[in-house]
Amino acid sequence: MHADLDPATDGGELLVGGVPLSRLAQRVGSTPFFAYDRELLTQRVARLRAAMPDDLEISYAVKANPMPALVQHLSRVVDSLDVASGAEMRLALDTPLPPGMVSFAGPGKSVAELSQAVAAGVVVEVESPLEVDRITAIGEETGIRPVVALRLNPDFEVKGSGMRMGGGAQQFGVDVEEAPRLLKEMEARGLDLRGFHVFAGSQNLHADILAEAQRRTVDLVLRMADEMTAEPTYVNLGGGLGIPYYEKDRALDLGAVGDNLEELMRSLVRPRLPGARVLLELGRYIVGEAGVYVTRVVDRKESRGTTFLVVDGGMHHQLAASGNFGQVIRRNYPIAVGTRMDQGDVETVQVVGCLCTPLDLLGDKVRLPRGEVGDLVVLFQAGAYGHTASPTAFLSHPAPLEVLV
């Protein structure tokens, strides 16, 4: 088990939201399922707020986990929501947050999605000149003034991210070199241009690299602010804060990230943009550690000296744990027999899912207590990019259930 992971237990049972795992499985009615801990979500946002400058907004990036109950819960503790599709936007608009506190990013937004966004009054983070044309046309046809920000593809790269989404050639945002011209065009067309969005990458565990990226992001945004006639009122600094998945990963030093942002706000942002909303948009960091994926052992078999625990879930629900979601090298996600938390590790096993493919490997040579048919095997760090980022139709098994406890 991961050194930085210390899950709550009661006797042999893992506790999720204070409920013993087998009792939770009974309550849910069937395995496999994802369970998200409401209290852990609330605590996580509180910790973020304690570490970050007071005048920095926390936005939740819905794509990390769009379960409606979870989005509703988070909407009461974060300041704003970031969405990446029309369906996510509908979820966000169902929450008590005002539409102006919803931002809509992503390449290839359809005209229908843009039209819905303009009608709702959400901040559309535009990603191309053609998107500017489409939004202008929607505004002219409907008489509604579109609210927009410009997503910038920065002229720097952030190293050490699990996924890089800025710098070099990108489908995301508009190259900084093109931005001044497009900004003037957006203003000339009467769009309600609020400011900027920069999102350089995801899953970064290095506070020093994040600090450097945030400094360069602030530099860039202030340079671009000079290209606008009006004062920017919206500065979305992105995020990319990572969580530890693998044994060698160390948790991010959140304090160091917060101190750096405090300094940037005080010395650079506030002197130039005293009233602007400045926000960090986070998905994984808010929800990732608050979720577990729960499966049941359906078979235990030996093959030429290797023990296989076959569970009723798999990569069709939790693709990332199988190593097939953007990872270069397959490593194990933290895993446990959630019904034997008080027992020592006594054997080395292969934990495999129920799909008919060798890709469906959830634990490779993992040390565990002896798991029997009926035991519940749990994968941790499953709150983000789990259900939502997995090929649930693959092999036509039923979709997993989800519960917020």
Ligand SMILES: *Cc1c(COP(=O)(O)O)cnc(C)c1O
């Ligand atoms: C995916 C995404 C996020 C969330 O990234 P995390 O790594 O989950 O925090 C935030 N903003 C944008 C624009 C994204 O595409």
